[in-house]
Amino acid sequence: MSASQSPTLRELAVQALSSVEHGYDLLAPKFDHTPYRTPEPVLGAVARVLGALGPFGRGLDLCCGTGAGLPVLRAVCRERITGVDFSTGMLTVGRARAPGAADWVRADARALPFAPAAFDLAVSFGAFGHFLPGERPGLFAQVRSVLAPGGRFAFPIAAPARPGSSGYWSLLAFDTAMRVRNAVWRPRFVMYYRDFALTDVVRELADAGFRVELYALDELGRRPDGSPRCRLVVATAVRSGALSCDDDGW
Numbered sequence: 001m002s003a004s005q006s007p008t009l010r011e012l013a014v015q016a017l018s019s020v021e022h023g024y025d026l027l028a029p030k031f032d033h034t035p036y037r038t039p040e041p042v043l044g045a046v047a048r049v050l051g052a053l054g055p056f057g058r059g060l061d062l063c064c065g066t067g068a069g070l071p072v073l074r075a076v077c078r079e080r081i082t083g084v085d086f087s088t089g090m091l092t093v094g095r096a097r098a099p100g101a102a103d104w105v106r107a108d109a110r111a112l113p114f115a116p117a118a119f120d121l122a123v124s125f126g127a128f129g130h131f132l133p134g135e136r137p138g139l140f141a142q143v144r145s146v147l148a149p150g151g152r153f154a155f156p157i158a159a160p161a162r163p164g165s166s167g168y169w170s171l172l173a174f175d176t177a178m179r180v181r182n183a184v185w186r187p188r189f190v191m192y193y194r195d196f197a198l199t200d201v202v203r204e205l206a207d208a209g210f211r212v213e214l215y216a217l218d219e220l221g222r223r224p225d226g227s228p229r230c231r232l233v234v235a236t237a238v239r240s241g242a243l244s245c246d247d248d249g250w
Helices: 009-016 020-033 040-053 070-076 088-097 133-146 166-184 198-207
Strands: 059-062 081-085 103-106 119-124 147-158 210-216 230-237
Touching (some): 009 020, 020 088, 040 119, 040 230, 059 070, 070 081, 070 119, 081 088, 119 133, 133 198, 147 198, 198 230
Parallel strands (some): 059 081, 081 103, 119 147
16 A cells, blocks of 8 residues: 555545545545455455355445455356445446446445345445444345345454454544544544444344354454454345354354
8 A cells, every 4th residue: 555545644534524425435536545445355255155155146235335345246146236335436436447347326225225136145345333233223124125035145244352452452442532533523423343243243134034154264364262353244035033153252
């Protein structure tokens, strides 16, 4: 990431003091040169698991940003793929970089403008911190509504940082800073990644009509206790909330 391509400190500050939507509109031209873009090793690991589960028909990238996750869909889907995001700026950059590669749709993920059963696979990368915990059941219900029976909703989730570790304190400091910022400044910028806990997410997916399975992304390493540093959550659309899930202390 070169200094000339990455956003300046001033640009990041302006973005952080904007709304989520406007902030990403501002950041869009340089977004792919920031640490916020999903890393290639994560995308490759997800593609490996989905490749073994597929192939799929129609694919949806939820909160697609500039389209980092769309190559994963292209690798595992035989039919048309779609990216949806509520930032016009991010969609504009993605469309310009990959014209004709996908349908690009501006919409709020909490109110998806697609017909029922429009997709066979939905993926999402790194977007869930922008949704408050109380919004997730509705979000998952929206995804369920646009998936065909047996369709899958997949996304990676990292293991929580161990209490007392540098990662733990970094996330806590970031979360605290965002809460202070939102207490004293409007519009809010929602980004609370510590609220996205696996046990809660699995329960909410089951309540929305998914059967949940977890796949270790071994390419991303394991923790000292042997558990994976990152898993792929694969939620299959079913009529009931049947649940399949391993339990190793996350």
